Amino acid sequence: MMVQQREAISRLPAYKQGTAAGDSGAYKLSSNENPYPPLASVTQAIASALGEIHLYPSMAVAEVTERIAERFNVSSDNVAFGAGSVEVLSQIIHASAGAGDEVIFAWRSFEAYPILVQVAGATPVAVALTADECHDLPAMADAITSQTRLILVCNPNNPTGAFVTADELHAFMARVPENVLVVVDEAYVHFNRDTASAVGIDFFRRYPNVAVLHTFSKAYGLAGLRIGYAIAPTAVAANLRRVALPFGVTALAQRAALASLDAEAELTLRIDEIVAERTRVLAALRASGWRGASSQGNFVWLRTFNDTDRVNAVFIAEGILARAFPGEGLRVTIGTAKQNDRFLVAASAALTPAAV
Structure with a gap:
């Protein structure tokens, strides 16, 4: 006989942490982490x-x-x-x-x-x-x-x-x-x-x-x-x-x-850098053909619907680990300028009429 547990708990989806890069060399942009090390x-x-x-x-x-x-x-x-x-x-x-x-x-x-x-x-x-x-x-x-x-x-x-x-x-x-x-x-x-x-x-x-x-x-x-x-x-x-x-x-x-x-003043400078990078990334996404991209967070959202798995596969192949929500879209954290440049390359590679 199994130990009795709350039945409702066994039906809950587990919260999933953003995919880790490991030793792949990919950039982890899946967890909305601050890209800078501690002060x-x-x-x-x-x-x-x-x-x-x-x-x-x-x-x-x-x-x-x-x-x-x-x-x-x-x-x-x-x-x-x-x-x-x-x-x-x-x-x-x-x-x-x-x-x-x-x-x-x-x-x-x-x-x-x-x-x-x-x-x-x-x-x-x-x-x-x-x-x-x-x-x-x-x-x-x-x-x-x-x-x-x-x-x-x-x-x-x-x-x-x-x-x-x-x-x-x-x-x-x-x-x-x-x-x-x-x-x-x-x-x-x-x-x-x-x-x-x-x-x-x-x-x-x-x-x-x-x-x-x-x-x-x-x-x-x-x-x-x-x-x-x-x-x-x-x-x-x-x-x-x-x-x-x-x-x-x-x-x-x-x-x-x-x-x-x-250290609020010093941290504010870092926040300003992230916001500036977000502005740059959003402008580049729109210029390349991604429609609707906008955000006031430290991330961007790409609404890809049923094309999400394909776009995510392109991102992974290009060394970008995003947070994918199957059938809905992908969330990509704003990272350093170097990380964001690679993401923009991946986003351009993934862009098709089905992805926008």
Whole structure:
């Protein structure tokens, strides 16, 4: 007799990490990682903490919490941390929804959304994107029922790179009941340069049922250390701390986050370089014939539909490892100029009428 397990879990798709390059010489542009190595000051801060790894870290992530609260002019009671924003999102889902409850999100969006919702025992409600790859907020509002407990808005959206405007989100919030929490997932906010975009913290200040997710993984380049946070209503943040994994944010991650906040000016220069490369890559894609390519993230999205497998095979042959979503498209991370040049060669090689 087999050990009894939750039947629903065995039916869940496993979250897939971006393909690793190994020794192939290919460029890994499949995981939205920062292409630059850690800053020297951040590396030194981590090294200085190595002699204390036999001790538990601050479970409250106290120093970083105070820095974030000061930066956004919120109470420390509004800030909750976890091992990356995806772990904080898991906290939010577990604290907000369970069996019989519904969680609404756009689709396609972040791949972990439906997985985490089902792990919590809740029901995912995926609402199709518009034809131009954006959140269909009116349709998401139409999907709200008495069972809705949580709505996720990924801005900019992963993997399409499209953003939600402030006007669109205000109109949406007017239709959301105040007992339903809206989470603005801003994992890629540092790369978003469109001034029409909704800004999560502005909505947190205006509406009592908004939380914002941020991460140190992308712009700050700490993906390997896992630290992210939510800015949320006080009662929500308190519940996140209740369901959080004890000591989930390591001392090394906390030191690295503080050092990164201290080095903000230097990191901003790197972010500007990534944005400049994104602009160059998008312009080159359009010039070569790829239609619809646009993004406010540190990645680009190619909608290839049923041609996705063929295009991905060309990319692999050309030494580019992208994130392929069969039947839908490919997401390619913005890397260094050299990596991006090779991607543009691959994109040109893959371009056919069927691929656009």
